[in-house]
């Protein structure tokens with residue numbers, strides 16, 4: 651029973667591209683916002699370092715309504731956010747550092763104009 655409950659936990663994430671195209675995907679709890687995008691063919695995130703917070707090509711803008719729930723970037727992430735190809739904004743995050751949880755079901759993410 652508990653196992654079945656766990657398997658159902660698939661928070662939805664809506665990705666909005668720079669050109670306005672939208673795609674919503676469901677991904678298991680614990681998956682990063684970056685991995686959920688790559689697994690589902692969402693464009694706009696390169697993730698060259700594979701999620702190690704050392705490339706900044708998974709830069710995204712978290713929708714204002716979700717910034718608080720996502721929390722602030724960690725120290726390493728904060729440093730790496732200085733290296734983004736597109737403008738860094740107050741709601742900038744590295745998508746590999748945002749882990750999906752039940753609380754983030756419905757999360758809205760915007761991808762920047764460019765990652766390189």
Ligand code: FES
Pocket residue numbers: 684696697698699700701702703704705706707708730744745746747
């Ligand atoms: S995938 Fe490289 S910093 Fe996120």
